[in-house]
Amino acid sequence: MRAAAAATARAARGAGWLAPGLALVGLIVAYPLVRVVEWSLTDRTTFLDGSFVGLDNYRQLLSDELFWRAFTNNLILLLSVPLSIAIALVVTGVLYRGLRGGRLYELAIFVPFLPAVASIAVVFLYVLSAGGPLNELLRGAGAGALAQPWLTDADVAIWSVLGVVLWKRIGFTVLLLTARMASIDRTLLDAAAVDGAGWWRTYWQVAVPGMRGIIAFAAVLGFIEAFSWTFAYVVILTRGGPDRATYTLEYLLYRLQFDEQLVGLASAVAVFLLVAALAVAAYRVHSARREALL
Amino acid sequence: MASLALIGARKAYPGGAEALRGVDLAVADGELMVLVGPSGCGKTTALRAIAGLERLTDGTVEIDGEDVGALEPAARDVAMVFQSYALYPSMTVARNLSFGLRARGVARAERDRRVREIARLLELEELLDRRPRQLSGGQRQRVAMGRAIVREPRAFLMDEPLSNLDARLRVQMRGEIVRLQARLGATMVYVTHDQVEALTMGRRVAVMDAGRIRQCDTPAALYERPADTFVARFIGSxxxxxxxxxxxxxxxxxxxxxxxxxxxxxxxxxxxxxxxxxxxxxxxxxxxxxxxxxxxxxxxxxxxxxxxxxxxxxxxxxxxxxxxxxxxxxxxxxxxxxxxxxxxxxxxxxxxxxxxxxxxxxxxxxxxxxxxxxxxxx
Amino acid sequence: MSWPPDSAGGTPEPPAPRRRPHGWRGALGAVADHGFLIALAAVCLLPLYVMLIASFERAADFDGAALLPTLSPTFENYRTVWTELGFDRMFVNSAVLSLSAAAIATALAAGAAFGFTRLRFAGRGLLLAGVVATMAIPAIVVIVPLSVLMTDLGLVDRLPSAILAEAGLLLPFAIFLLHTYMRELPSELFEAAEVDGASRWRQFREIALPLARPALATTFLVSAIYAWNDLLIPLVLWQAEQLTTLMVGLALLGPSRAGTQNVPLLMAGVTISILPLAVAFAVARRAVVRGLVEGGER
Missing domain, CATH: 2.40.50.140 (Nucleic acid-binding proteins)
Structure with a gap:
């Protein structure tokens, strides 16, 4: 009895410190999470509470061509993950191969990560416009044939968005990899070098395996970004157009909720995104456990 | 000052490990008692149990005959000196010394008086405005001592306070602590793994092993009449x-x-x-x-x-x-x-x-x- | 155990120079390396370069693209967006959102992280796992009920809505960051304080907070950057014109004005939106980088 009372007292003391923060997270994240799942099973709109409709919303989404196009576009943006990691691996290898001024290059490559997606997107609206700097540059370089309406051609637009996402991602991925690289035991690299292995062989076989964890971390962040942080790109660069060719799930959700007022349907889209987020959540909890942070 | 006692003290951890397996220890008012033993013998756990930093699984802790097992460390009114000194890095020496007094709501004038007095006693006057990282090992040790003394607690608990000092300074500080203890008439429990330190400092020494006190006696008796083979193999160099x-x-x-x-x-x-x-x-x-x-x-x-x-x-x-x-x-x-x-x-x-x-x-x-x-x- | 923790996310050290082969092969390799990196750096910097030079063009002279700096630069665009397009007010709104959300998140996270590190209570591990899991929940997933909730509370288009939402979404990350730092503080300091008779509150205020100052700065700074950069939350919860933030302003103005002769104006606006970040980065590069690496995309 005494032990139980003491445990309760300890829990109560803990609550005092945690309560304000947890209450806010509960209000802003946990409560809406419950609600979004609940509403995805109703035909609720902004103005009507709606009634329970089972899985109708999901059925409707899965039979909607626009939903699948949006999903495909998310998958296309997901290509930024392997691409950014591949490029970052090469960049890190070159940086550590031992040249002067590596720090400056690193800084230059990191710069795109700092500004907001919204700021970057507006810059690229200009850069990629029909008469804009990129096409000018191509024409000036005698590659005028490559010049195109980057954001207004339905076949090209989503790939342009991918280019911008990739452009913004690389610096951060390089930052993650170089951070890890700095903590790799240099004597390992030296030992391989003494054994007569060339730099790239040493790098791939000794350094890169040691970076597996951070590469997984970069991949997971890229994954969640491709599904859940593309909103600002799409809403500014293309508004889903042309001809709804660049819808992503996020943008679809936003339009359903705020233009069409279809709360139930928008919630169902949110649940799809939630599944992706939960996969990432599971990974983060798992790796925090492994690093004994919990 | 006060007397201290552990009676039938047991401490078991959830994993099943037992740090204390029935310890009886009585420290008289004004006595310097040394707890000595190899690492892992439970001596630090015993000290922390007296301080209230560990709860006993079984048995009682008494201060002046009163069972203090349910009291928080703050309410036990004892002072502790840690092996790492545990000086607050962000505070000056003066604030380190007065921390416990501020925590207990001692009035400012009284606080200043006591801090000055302790600083004089321990020759810390020049260092009052420094921060711990600007002090040498010996100076830090003295501040840690001062922080304990200034509170005028009922007892002092010392957890290997000299083990981070070099050999020469250690010998010198041993003497100073013994003199200080005698002068203050302080009740003190002093934990060490060093049997030489134990024999030179303690009026009585409790030798611990595997969660038990093997023998508690004067240094001479420990050496001349060891109670068991463990004590015989532990004491003497x-x-x-x-x-x-x-x-x-x-x-x-x-x-x-x-x-x-x-x-x-x-x-x-x-x-x-x-x-x-x-x-x-x-x-x-x-x-x-x-x-x-x-x-x-x-x-x-x-x-x-x-x-x-x-x-x-x-x-x-x-x-x-x-x-x-x-x-x-x-x-x-x-x-x-x-x-x-x-x-x-x-x-x-x-x-x-x-x-x-x-x-x-x-x-x-x-x-x-x-x-x-x-x-x-x- | 090393303390203070220096490996929190690991700030990249400059690559140590390696010996490369001597002679012409080494020289050729070096040229190739530099060539590759210069090309990549150019790709990374060019968009921001054309942004900057366009922002100094006279709108009347602008013909759709500028690749070289104009010979007659003007600050007129900055003056115009600032005073006539309302960027002055948007800047203030962004600052209010960013600084207050970061302050709330950091303050609440400091208390929670202290609770998680210094207290042992039932359900602690589970709660902490919950915090880490919540870090991965993006705003878009909760935006639907969140907007309804704020409407029901009558907070839409009032200051607390976006500030609280932003702080709540940042909080798990802030708790995690501070917790990983505070757990490395030597526990003997707090035990000493406890024996000295200090209450939890005093331990928090006089020992934990001063020692965690670097982590608090990082947490505040990175939270502020995230909140400054966010679009979705203020777009949905601060719809009133007098509450428009820079990002919302850019999102509304951008698509309608790009590709027109308003580009210089727009680029001036974007530059203004990036400027505080550049300053923060220049002043506290290490703290910012460490926080970004730890937090990921929050």
Whole structure:
């Protein structure tokens, strides 16, 4: 009895410190999470509470061509993950191969990560416009044939968005990899070098395996970004157009909720995104456990 | 100041590990008690239990006869000095010293007076505005002491406070702590793993092992009458060596002990000093031989024949390790270590004869390891 | 255990120079390396370069693209967006959102992280795992009920809505960051304080907070950057014109004005939106980088 009372007292003391923060997270994240799942099973709109409709919303989404196009576009943006990691691996290898001024290059490559997606997107609206700097540059370089309406051609637009996402991602991925690289035991690299292995062989076989964890971390962040942080790109660069060719799930959700007022349907889209987020959540909890942070 | 007591103290961790397995310890008002033992013996846990930083699984903690087991550390009014000193890095020395007084709501004027007084006592006046990282190890140690003293607590708990100092400073601080303790008339429990420190500082020393107090006595008694083989092997530098022998009676009825095939007469005084020996006749014994418990003679002389294994010259003295065939458990070889002058003739490989000094020997039960005629534990 | 923790996310050290082969092969390799990195750096910097030079063009002279700096630069665009397009007010709104959300998140996270590190209570591990899991929940997933909730509370178009939402979404990350730092503080300091008679509150205020100052700065700074950069939350919860933030302003103005002669104006606006970040980065590069690496995309 005494032990139980003491445990309760300890829990109560803990609550005092945690309560304000947890209450806010509960209000802003946990409560809406419950609600979004609940509403995805109703035909609720902004103005009507709606009634329970089972899985109708999901059925409707899965039979909607626009939903699948949006999903495909998310998958296309997901290509930024392997691409950014591949490029970052090469960049890190070159940086550590031992040249002067590596720090400056690193800084230059990191710069795109700092500004907001919204700021970057507006810059690229200009850069990629029909008469804009990129096409000018191509024409000036005698590659005028490559010049195109980057954001207004339905076949090209989503790939342009991918280019911008990739452009913004690389610096951060390089930052993650170089951070890890700095903590790799240099004597390992030296030992391989003494054994007569060339730099790239040493790098791939000794350094890169040691970076597996951070590469997984970069991949997971890229994954969640491709599904859940593309909103600002799409809403500014293309508004889903042309001809709804660049819808992503996020943008679809936003339009359903705020233009069409279809709360139930928008919630169902949110649940799809939630599944992706939960996969990432599971990974983060798992790796925090492994690093004994919990 | 106050008296302290642990009664039947047990501490078990969820994993099943037991840090304390029934510890009884009584510290009188104004006494300096040293807890000594190897790492993991439970001495720090015992100290932390008195402070209230650990809750006992069973048993009680008393301060001045009052059960304080349910009280938070703050309410126990004891002060603790940590091995790492645990000085607050973001505060100046002055604020470190006054922290406990501020926490207890002591008025500012009184606080300043006490901090100044302690600073004078410990020669910290020049350092009051410095931060811990700007201090030397010895200075930090003094601040940690000052932080404890300034509170005028009911007792002082010291957890290896000198182990981070270099050897010379450590010896100097030992003396200072003892003088300070005497001057303040402070009740103090002092934890150390260093038996030299324990013997030089403590009026009484409790030797701990595996969660139990093996013996609690004056330094001289610990050395001269160890309560069991653990204490015999722990106390003294070098500690006593343990040999196996069989107790018998000589022709005239006097006790003798056969060690390594040689009968050692224990002398007329042995039985008077250790009445229990008579009852052990015919049985096997563990014989404790302290470093000053035998003489060396050239090979072939009277005594137990052996071979010099190692001779360590330590400045003014030499430690000689002698291997004795058949003197260990089950007839195995055993080694005795003795302390001799620097001129002793001992070259590794030389045959020698070990002549035991009967008055200096201790006798233990081979099964339990307990001394025959065991002195009282507490 | 090393303390203070220096490996929190690991700030990249400059690559140590390696010995490369001597002679012409080494020289050729070096040229190739530099060539590759210069090309990549150019790709990374060019968009921001054309942004900057366009922002100094005269709108009347602008013909759709500028690749070289104009010979007659003007600050007129900055003056115009600042005073006539309302970027002055948007800047203030962004600052209010960013600084107050970061302050709330950091303050609440400091208390929670202290609770998680210094107290042992039932359900602690589970709660902490919950915090880490919540870090991965993006705003878009909760935006639907969140907007309804704020409407029901009557907070839409009032200051607390976006500030609280932003702080709540940042909080798990802030708790995690501070917790990983505070757990490395030597526990003996707090035990000493406890024996000295200090209450939890005093331990928090006088020992934990001063020692965690670097982590608090990182947490605040990175939270502020995230909140400054966010679009979705203020777009949905601060719809009133007088509450428009820079990001919302850019999102509304951008698509309608890009590709027109308003580009210089727009680029001036974007530059203004990036400027505080550049300053923060220049002043506290290490803290920012460490926080970004730890937090990921929050």
């Amino acid at each position: 070098p500690p006593a060596s343990l040999l196996r022998g069989r107790l018998g009676e000589g022709r005239d009825g006097e006790l003798e002990c056969v060690i390594g095939g040689v009968a050692v007469a224990l002398g007329a005084g042995a039985e008077a000093a250790r009445p229990a020996l008579r009852a052990a006749v015919g049985g096997e014994l563990v014989v404790g031989v302290p470093a000053d418990g035998f003489a060396l003679a050239p090979g072939g002389a009277a005594g137990i024949p052996g071979t010099v294994a190692l001779a360590e010259l330590l400045g003014a003295e030499t430690l000689v390790h002698v291997e004795l065939a058949g003197a260990g458990e089950g007839g195995a070889a055993a080694t005795v270590v003795g302390r001799f002058g620097r001129g002793v003739a001992a070259v590794p490989g030389d045959p020698v004869a070990v002549a035991l000094v009967p008055d200096r020997l201790d006798y233990f039960d081979p099964e339990t390891g307990l001394a025959l005629d065991r002195p009282a534990v507490a």
